Amino acid sequence: MDIRKLTTDDFEACMTLSEYAFQFVLNEEQLEKRREEFASHNVLGVYENGQVGAKLQIIPFQTYIQGRSFAMGGIAGVATWPEYRRKGWVAGLLKFALEEMNRNKQSISFLHPFSFAFYRKYGWETYVEFKNYKLSTDQLPAKKATPGTLRRSNPELSVLKEIYDTYAERYNGTLSRNDSWWENSVYAKKGSQRAVYYDEAGLPQGYVLYEVKERKFTIGEMVHLNEEARQGLWTFIANHDSMIDEVTLKAPANDTLAFQLDNPRIQQEVTPYFMARIVSVEQFISQYPFASQDSPVQIQLEVEDAHAPWNEGVWELNVAMNGTASIWKKGELTKEDQHAQHIRLNIQSLTAVLMGYRRPAEMARIDRIQGSEEDIQALEKAIPVRQTYLMDFF
The missing domain is CATH 3.30.1050.10 (SCP2 sterol-binding domain)
Incomplete structure (x- = not known):
């Protein structure tokens, strides 16, 4: 098995394999962004007859664990051409990736599995799940006056980062996000609308990233540092009641939304999400x-x-x-x-x-x-x- 570290010369071959394996097509602008990301990732591939037959990438991240930042290797883009499957190539790539992360002092690794059982064989284990909520407008938390102010606008990135970092440090396994990740992943995928809750002193205490479309309020991300901010954000959402029929969002597995409602019989589902592995x-x-x-x-x-x-x-x-x-x-x-x-x-x-x-x-x-x-x-x-x-x- 010929495993190599890939370079930008291999970018087109890797993207062709990804588009085939994951069934998507990128436009020129998206491809250019992927090319920039590719250069900063540690990409490994198996060569067969001079061609990339399988590959994966290790994305350098920082993650919060017990309030401290750890270097983490994010495994992504694991793919093999169908004609080369069941040859043990992915197993070889994962072992090589572990050696790479160990050398680079990435002491922990995360991945999103296509199969939990498959990656357990190589040492990864479930580490996180989340709650999926779906509420009709008559199930939303009651509107409540709060002393702060809700501003729906396009806030400075530094404002959202300050709230997010304080919130993320309270959990194990959240990402420590850099500006590029905010711009290319968070903003690009979690809704174009943004609202921030400020307390009486004018300090930002929570935000929501969302989209309103076809009478659905889709929350891409909701973060609050205290109960006042939580109530302020939910009151803002409830004020859309004439425009929407339902609200959907994801929350931590220990979230207490249902308990805090007058009627806790709402639709909620716990979903296993990512796996982790000590490297x-x-x-x-x-x-x-x-x-x-x-x-x-x-x-x-x-x-x-x-x-x-x-x-x-x-x-x-x-x-x-x-x-x-x-x-x-x-x-x-x-x-x-x-x-x-x-x-x-x-x-x-x-x-x-x-x-x-x-x-x-x-x-x-x-x-x-x-x-x-x-x-x-x-x-x-x-x-x-x-x-x-x-x-x-x-």
Whole structure:
């Protein structure tokens, strides 16, 4: 298998494959934007008879985890020509991609799967889901007077960024967006209309990106930093009641909209969304801010990772009282380790736990991790509780 890093000379071949595999056609302007993005991505391909037969790209992102920014490799555009499928090429590309991300210190990776089962085989695991809401106008939150002001306009990007960054840091797995991502992904895909809620002091506290068309109010993104801003934004939306019949939006999985309605029997659906994978146990945990402890914690982790051998083995994790962690690899499991207390888990389970998507005690109950009750509880207390969320797509 001839795997190579692709260059801009391979752009046309890659786009032809993407258009075929994902069944879309781009115009000249869109192709030019893709060409610019291509140059900044790490694109890998399998060559067969001098042609690109399969490819994927690693997009460099930053993601918030426990309020801290982590370097993340976003896997996207995985595609193979039909005549070359089932040759193990994607497996080879994913393994090569893991090596690339490890070298580039991208300690975590996200992707949007065509099949959750397929990517679980290579170490990725579900890390986030969201709620889909659909409300008729008579189900909307009651209009309520708020002390602030709602301005429907074209606000400066810096205003939306300030609100978004404050909001995104409250979750695990949100993107830290740069200006280019705002312009080419957020603005381009989430609705041309924008409204910002300002409090009495004139400080921006929330915004909504939306589209009103064919009597539908489609919310591309709704962000609020406090309850006042939430109420102000919903009152603005409800004031469209003569123009619309329904409102649709996505929200975090723990969103409480239904509970706050007079009639909570609204249409809502929980949808599994993206997957995550720890690329480097050592790099990731060394950055990870654990919860403060009454006393230092020491836990041994026996990690299984067939596709990233640098993660496989027994690790000693030490968490200081201030939540700072140190970790080092003890090597393969020895006879002494087999009799010592430690937690056994694969890279998928470790990812789900440290991303905050699942708790250690819950994972132990369903036999996704094994260990003593004492060690499981120590890990449970060490990992801060924080909801996962992702508002973007790639």
